[in-house]
Amino acid sequence: MSNRVTYGMVGGHLNAFIGDVHRKAINFDTRARLVAGCFSTNEDLNVQTAEAYCIDESRTYGDYLEMAKAEGSREDGIDFVVICTPNHLHYKVAKAFLEEGIHIACEKPLCFEVAEAEELKKIAEEKSLIFGVTYTYTGYVMPKVMRQMVKDGKIGEVVSVNAEYPQEWLIDELDANASDTSKFSTWRMDPAYTGIANCVGDIGTHIENMVNYVTGLNIKRLVATTNTFGQALDLNANIIVEYDNGANGAYWCSQVAAGNLNGLKVRIYGSEGALEWEQQKPEDVRYTPKGQATQVLSRGCGYITEAADANRIPSGHPEGYFVAFANVYRSIITAILQKKAGEPLSGEGLDFPTVDAGLAGVKFVHGVVSSAANGSTWVEL
């Protein structure tokens, strides 16, 4: 029993794609059971979703505040809540559950305002609550391998970074006057629902998060251009960053780049070697020790000693996106279990994107938007 927890969800009704991904990812390791939820503001949909997952009627809530209070008061209340509502609600929902002493797993972006993020961080720290932000991609094994390699000095001091996240899927938005623009996209282009940035918030933050995860470097300042192509929000952005160690990096994110599906790619150059990884080929890392041949490191192979525990299946069997997501939850749940047991977080329990990662993302978005709005001048983060 001590290695099991229960959870609830806010958002994630039956028709919501990402809700199912969260449930499958959590379910992968069968340590957490879904027992409560406020899945939709549409009552029918809410009830249908609850029924589909055998949630007791008494724990099917029409309102997230009610849910937070009720679950916070129950003896057997949920251990953590998964927040996968539209982005503009993250802050309010997270705050409500934190205040009830419930651990959090929140979709990214954490929230829209830096002050909000800092507030959430403050509450979580004061109440000693686990706060995970589901930046999925750091759940892949190979970024963990790279991170350890960088820590071990395998590439020396980082001297340059080139990272990108191009997609094609909003290319039709380039024609601002097109009448067939999908509702969904229109929603994305409304700052009330999306915040001050579209592309930079949605995918640019993954670049920031992944580079930080792998290298440990923080962005000191940045200059940026963004492109709206006549829309309310950005569809493409170029960013030059300066890290706290003085090195520079270049980030590019786009949702109008034909031929790219979900092309998160990071290349880290150091004084002693380089590392390269792509989300769409997550099993491989290209590693070049200075002056030597490039090596293709494949997940799960015996010659990789770093992060060996993170593997689920033998090399050559692609683990994929769901496993990465499951790994994020594995770490969050381990952390919650360690917390419940009164132990300090350790090992796996330390390896997930926290509210700090969420805060860094919000700052990054504000930095990029601010620089672009001010003639691409340097903005300190």
Added chain:
Amino acid sequence: MSNRVTYGMVGGHLNAFIGDVHRKAINFDTRARLVAGCFSTNEDLNVQTAEAYCIDESRTYGDYLEMAKAEGSREDGIDFVVICTPNHLHYKVAKAFLEEGIHIACEKPLCFEVAEAEELKKIAEEKSLIFGVTYTYTGYVMPKVMRQMVKDGKIGEVVSVNAEYPQEWLIDELDANASDTSKFSTWRMDPAYTGIANCVGDIGTHIENMVNYVTGLNIKRLVATTNTFGQALDLNANIIVEYDNGANGAYWCSQVAAGNLNGLKVRIYGSEGALEWEQQKPEDVRYTPKGQATQVLSRGCGYITEAADANRIPSGHPEGYFVAFANVYRSIITAILQKKAGEPLSGEGLDFPTVDAGLAGVKFVHGVVSSAANGSTWVEL
């Protein structure tokens, strides 16, 4: 309730890697619940496994025959059994459960002898039972796309096939005198446990299965060489096949091919175009219409109309091996549900490797071993 089933397992104790993969794959869609098991002949391990999965003591069995009888007699007996014992037990276990009227999901290879496979097929047909054989790789979406493209005539008549499945992991077996040979490998080299073939049975059958799945072609006859390198069983094999349409194909499987992890790859050449797919990059198919540029088709993209329902997540998010496995089980469970509902199998319920695929695999293994033993003469299948 009508869309849920229960299942039991024979084999697959806590330390057995593949048992966990089966459970995760089944669990992915949460339509089947594990309620019974005979996980190990080791009593402690059996009980521990049962407890870990909250199996009732009354349905934790020390013997598979006892389990078959008991579950076959219960009103709420399991709908299907997953067989993931060592290979030499598949036949006996499958037969026992079939005779009790229980649907089957059996690891590959189905069994060792052609007569055994034919017997299992006969019983399953007589009793109208679903019999799935878990050739995982056909669960990937892109082979489904290729299959439909071939059916639709996109590459015309198949004129040549080149398919392979190289691995490196048994390369140390090349030194037959090495003292550090692992127990596991020794086990693999014992025909009593492995059957008449090692490499051809273990991975060669996946080539045969995948080519058949994609093209619909059956092997009429074949010539083969196998290489044992001083061991009791084969570690490498080259096979030329002739299909029922008169075309030839070349198959190569190896477990001593340095630099290859799990390199199943099929290339299908037709009179109007070609298709190419690799298991380690499962999201992409290379498609060349005759005389035109090669196209990289990516899973989930809107321009792929074939097998569109099979996708789980948007393009650019690698689905991976677990999802392929989950897809095989999704189809098997759908078939069982259709059967329980008294409906003819249809759609998804028809798209899984059956006992026929298992039988074809056993015939293939016997054909290859027989040809190699007889100076690489043609053997009719």
Added chain:
Amino acid sequence: MSNRVTYGMVGGHLNAFIGDVHRKAINFDTRARLVAGCFSTNEDLNVQTAEAYCIDESRTYGDYLEMAKAEGSREDGIDFVVICTPNHLHYKVAKAFLEEGIHIACEKPLCFEVAEAEELKKIAEEKSLIFGVTYTYTGYVMPKVMRQMVKDGKIGEVVSVNAEYPQEWLIDELDANASDTSKFSTWRMDPAYTGIANCVGDIGTHIENMVNYVTGLNIKRLVATTNTFGQALDLNANIIVEYDNGANGAYWCSQVAAGNLNGLKVRIYGSEGALEWEQQKPEDVRYTPKGQATQVLSRGCGYITEAADANRIPSGHPEGYFVAFANVYRSIITAILQKKAGEPLSGEGLDFPTVDAGLAGVKFVHGVVSSAANGSTWVEL
């Protein structure tokens, strides 16, 4: 006779790598004969080189000024001069030969100062002389194909560019105190010989040139960071550009990026599709029409109608760097022959990098250095 020309060289002695490349490239089409030279300021080496190429003693010069005058006065003087001296001499040598009415093929960078480049351009135009600058990479066939595709509207309006040129070879320069720094590199780090930039001048200019060649876009302004890592000149640079059509692009060049040999790569994104090309795989272009599968276009294939005349050998036979270089010279020599025949330049004779490309490169270098020196502010070109 009318389709043959003669040429001389300044620089390019026997031990100079690039001199031999120029000679082989010119020799590839056997339309130009080397008849004069001032190959080295080292008299012995000069004479040895002349002898190796059967240059008459009377046309072996110890001084480029003397050579320009003598060849300019001869009835049978050289048609053009190849300038492959160290960079700091390009301007002086080019001017001397222009003033004698001799056509020019000059290594890049054209010169160090914008005023110098403009002066050369002015003289060439006044005297109606051909002035080629040997940006080799536009000599490859596939950039020509891309250029035509862009012109034909295949990718619509360009909305974003990502281009780069990383190399590894100066990575040891990161340690500014290392005692084993090679002489050659030291020379490169001396502005007297290299000009105001190292990496940006040497390889960054190829990015600028290639993007302009393919898209026709000119850079309106740019912001940049450069990294010297304690050396006198830059080893790494990140640049965000804005084109005259309002789109942005990101350029990265580096000589300290482990794992990269000569990695010029351009990616052009348009409203209707995208194009991608890498110098190290010059035979292929990746082309994605919006919403469709990525196509791998291979040089020489029948389905490529653009720039079909530029091919030398059938598809699948890699043409390589020498052929690209030969193509640049083919165009320059065709232009010279057209000029000699009193015809307007046309076709092939218009397809080579001119003094305008050289001038654009010099401006680009000054822009990048100036922006970096001024806190990464916008610099208009």
Added chain:
Amino acid sequence: MSNRVTYGMVGGHLNAFIGDVHRKAINFDTRARLVAGCFSTNEDLNVQTAEAYCIDESRTYGDYLEMAKAEGSREDGIDFVVICTPNHLHYKVAKAFLEEGIHIACEKPLCFEVAEAEELKKIAEEKSLIFGVTYTYTGYVMPKVMRQMVKDGKIGEVVSVNAEYPQEWLIDELDANASDTSKFSTWRMDPAYTGIANCVGDIGTHIENMVNYVTGLNIKRLVATTNTFGQALDLNANIIVEYDNGANGAYWCSQVAAGNLNGLKVRIYGSEGALEWEQQKPEDVRYTPKGQATQVLSRGCGYITEAADANRIPSGHPEGYFVAFANVYRSIITAILQKKAGEPLSGEGLDFPTVDAGLAGVKFVHGVVSSAANGSTWVEL
């Protein structure tokens, strides 16, 4: 003068593609001058070609026998002859020049009959003449690197080979009744001009040659299937070979494999590692030491100590097909110069495909055709 030679050509008129390739390849190193020729049986074309290359009228021959005699009698007769006639003339022409004591560079296939090849070999040996057969692909640097690595034991004992050469270009021949079949293809399908095999002779021999070059292994026996698809000669073939060391290999060649241009690829598996190379990406070799990560070895890099002298230009600048061809001629000419100087062949002078390679190719073709004709039984070579 002692490092220059002269040559003549039989075949290779102005409209013949391959003649120009030979001339460019020879011309690349400017050590051999074309001074005589019998370029075509069409008198006008012969004369035009001679004029285009400034061949003296007295050395422009209408008949190859006349040419052999005349050049063999001249004091300043050609040092070697390049034979690039249609295949069915190779034997006769080569014999004529050998008998006049003239060194040979002959296109492949050497000839049609084993007895002919043996006769040519005998004459060449008796007269101590250099006899090169222009299997171009062994002229690439990376096969030379692999060859040295195999010799040095880097991959241990060879245990398996997989090699192939697929092309697409004759795919329209699959429709034997099509009326638009090109003349050229018709010619290829006539045994009088092409010999007993089409695809196997044209490209299959390159597989045989390359594997032998890299590994040193000779084929002891083989089984094969060929496919004519209703044509007179083969368009596709699968071959299983057994080498003199007991290992097996699989070869596949095809001219009806959509999506393949010129796909020669060899994969050599040894007890200690593996090597992989593709003609269309000639700069890279994939090398996997057993149990370690795959390394991408790039031509010209400092970490490659094998065959370092063979490089022409720095790493990252693709050398391509012409340079490979030039390298074959460099070796042939070096051998001729060594022979003329009365020195034993050494170094470069030993590294070209000789009449032995030509003979092995003829035997290979006969073996494949014979096995296929006899129900795919083993044929000893």
